[in-house]
């Protein structure tokens with residue numbers, strides 16, 4: 001994927017003027033000058049020693065969990081907030097602190113990433129594996145796994161804290177929550193406490209009222225970071241991750257401002273910083289300036305779009321391709337006729353996109369779906385931020401849905417055409 005993105009961003013570039021057929025060696029690559037000091041520190045998986053601006057949230061979680069250290073069952077907790085607001089790293093930070101009391105308490109925590117363990121069965125299998133690493137649970141049924149887990153908690157008297165990160169990804173979540181909270185009724189010694197974490201603010205409403213009241217006994221919201229906070233967070237990381245004097249202060253400020261205006265997402269801010277560093281290295285530059293941050297932004301946006309687009313089902317890709325094609329055509333035409341695009345004209349009508357989609361389906365030999373499905377696809381593309389739509393007023397077109405693409409259409413077109421040709425040749 002890296003190579004694909006690089007060719008998208010630098011279509012005609014040849015690093016350091018090398019000949020086309022030139023093949024580098026690993027040792028040469030390793031010896032190339034770089035402004036990175038420690039890339040790990042800049043990775044979104046790195047958990048810094050201190051987490052500025054999350055002191056209150058961390059204390060709230062610690063407070064909630066403290067009964068476990070007195071051998072009592074803590075109440076369940078629910079942490080929510082947008083992506084990149086530090087939920088995962090704050091909870092993991094507290095888990096680290098709890099582990100320091102391993103010797104003199106029964107408190108024990110277990111982290112489950114529900115993006116990977118996305119069903120009741122998988123979550124319970126993961127917990128059992130953590131508690132009993134030597135047991136090979138492959139092929140065990142749910143009831144047996146549950147019994148193993150319960151036996152272990154009962155016999156050790158553990159106050160087990162299960163962190164369910166991205167809990168909304170669990171397919172049978174109501175069943176999982178019911179199983180894990182009811183487990184406490186069967187335990188005279190030891191207990192199970194849940195910490196649910198979610199990026200989806202609205203997901204609580206979809207829960208069964210019983211699950212909701214048990215998981216959300218206690219909840220806290222992580223607010224998006226402001227520009228000043230992001231600035232402090234990324235300067236802290238830049239100071240550890242890059243060589244001295246290799247990041248302009250204004251570049252940090254720009255990265256922070258970009259992220260604050262879009263989402264307040266610290267992960268995005270770090271991605272921008274790493275990408276800006278890679279771009280500086282690629283150019284053989286000795287510092288990151290505003291220019292590299294600007295270029296990084298475009299590349300990170302494409303990265304995000306690339307991930308989202310590549311996992312779309314075929315028909316949604318075809319709808320998006322149709323939108324990209326029409327947007328490109330329209331761009332050419334408006335520039336020809338008026339010289340500058342009108343606001344209304346940057347939108348496509350739902351009807352013309354559907355027509356183009358039918359053509360593209362024929363071209364790619366996929367039986368086209370009905371207009372009802374098509375409207376569903378538009379909703380999903382909009383939810384992923386790949387397009388925006390508005391209802392037109394009572395203008396000359398009557399009432400219709402107007403569509404605008406969220407990323408540069410030429411990039412989107414390249415990504416989809418590549419994907420579709422891979423799928424078709426497979």
Ligand SMILES: Nc1ncnc2c1ncn2[C@@H]1O[C@H](COP(=O)(O)OP(=O)(O)O)[C@@H](O)[C@H]1O
Nearest residue numbers: 044046051052083084085086087088089266267
């Ligand atoms: N307050 C903070 N201080 C330093 N780094 C932070 C802070 N909040 C988030 N980060 C960094 O941002 C990235 C994303 O944080 P994460 O906890 O994964 O967010 P979330 O789980 O809310 O999506 C991680 O690399 C983390 O180290």
Ligand SMILES: [Mg+2]
Nearest residue numbers: 087088089165
């Ligand atoms: Mg997270």
